[in-house]
Amino acid sequence: MVKTMMQVNCHICNKPKFIEPYRMRNTKRFFCSRKCQFYWQTTEEYKALHTKNKKTIAIEVQCSYCQSSFYKNPNSLGKKNNFCNVTCRNRYMSEFSDKYNPNPSQPRITTSCLQCKYPLALVSSLFTKNKHGNFCCKECYFSWRSTNLIGKANAQYKRTSVPCDNCQKLISLPDYKLKNNQHNFCCKHCYWIFRGKHYIGQNSYWFNRKRPDISEQSRTNILKMYKTGTLNRVSIIQKEINTLLERLGIEYEIEKTFGYYSVDHFLTEYNLIIETMGDYWHANPNKYRIEDLNKIQLKDIHRDKRKQTYIKKNHNVDVLYLWENEITYNLILCEFLIQKYILNKGGLKDYHSFNYWVEVNSLHLKKNIVKPLWIH
Structure with a gap:
């Protein structure tokens, strides 16, 4: 879009000038340059118009470098020098830097970095400003501070x-x-x-106080989340047994709750229970000794013992334990063991898969029976 421009003449030199139409509304006089505008401010016409308002009238001054005359507002006059433009000012400063320099160089004090001894040349204001000493960089300062401004030497030490x-x-x-x-x-x-x-005794905080049932409610809520699937903790070996039970056509329920405990697989038709045991978390006795267990493993085997005792005492069910090593490397053994567990209605000489071996499609019990670590 092309702007519409109007031609006017300078009020002083009559030189033509193009302006926007909206400027014609309130402006009576137009000037081609600041020079013409300042010259008009020295005329009798300007003085007559602005006598009532007492406005400042530009005066004629001489440039300190090129000696040419120009008009300038009295309020902006320099104390020593005045220049008609920036070029004259810069040339004057470069030629007469000794006489006209608003920021003269200050004498410098020779010193060295307190940390690395690098030589420094500082002005007096910086030299006296630093309380502890002078440094060449922030790395040297922080390195010195880490060894000297610690403990009671630190200002914030309280x-x-x-x-x-x-x-x-x-x-x-x-x-x-x-x-x-x-x-x-x-x-x-x-x-x-x-x-x-x-x-x-009487000094205890819980003396004559009833403990809240927070742990009881928390345990119940976690069991509900396991059962509904909100908390999904199905492991890889548990998925393997899920696939095996489906292939054998055995109906089961995962994370069935028994009181405060949940079991991995509950065989609904036979009222039997199968637990899949990770070698690390439940401490396979063929891989770990009781004295080498960490806190997490000790906590897990104590829970396994409590769960086995609770289910046997309250539901009269002997749990079949299928261990990670057999599930991973000898799944056929787990298949035969599950079939025998169901056929005998939960009755086995031993309930841990690491005590069995398979030969010619037949399941055999080892002579040397290994007991889980929670029995020790």
Whole structure:
């Protein structure tokens, strides 16, 4: 879109100029340049128009470099020099830098980096500003600070030495911990020893108080989520047994709940239970010793023992345990063992798959019976 322009003449030199039409509404005089505008401000016409408003009138001054005359507002006059344009100003500064330099160079002080001893030349303001010393870079500063401004040397250090309430060893604690703590301890071991001595009987928090049933409700909710499938914890070996049971035409239910426990496979027609056991999580006795188990494995085998005892005592069912090694490398053994488990209505000489072997499509029990670690 092409803009519509109108031609007007300069009020001073009568030079033609093109402007937008909207500028014709309120403007009576037009100027081709600032030079003509400043010249008009020196005329009697301008003085007569602005006498009532007492506005500033431009005056004629001389350029400090090229000596040419130009008009300038009195409020913007320089104290020593005035220039008609930027070019004259820059040329004057380059030729007379000694006389006219708003930022003259300051003398520098020779020093060195406090960390790496690199030579430095600093102005006096920077030299006196640094409290601890001068550094060539941030890396040197932080490296020096990490070894020198630590502990009590740090400005933000606010700690108090108090004795441990159990062993009387002096420990340094921040002020906010001293305000909130009734007792102070150097380690958890001292805390539990002190608690065992003083927070028992009537001094115990739970004395004559009923504990909330939070753990009971939490356990019930988790079992419901396992049963509905909200929490899906089906392992690879459990999927293998699912496929095997489907191939054998045996109906089953996964994550069937018995009180506080859930089982991997519940054979609905025979009222029997099959558990798939991971070698690591349930500590296969052929791979692990009881003294080598970590906290997670010990916790799992204690749970296995409780589950086996609960199901046998309350539901009179002997659980068949199929272990990861046999499921992965000898699935035919698991098939024969499941068929024998159902045929004998849950009665077996041993209920762990690692105590059996297959020969000529026949299932045999090993002579040396290995017991799971939760029986030890």
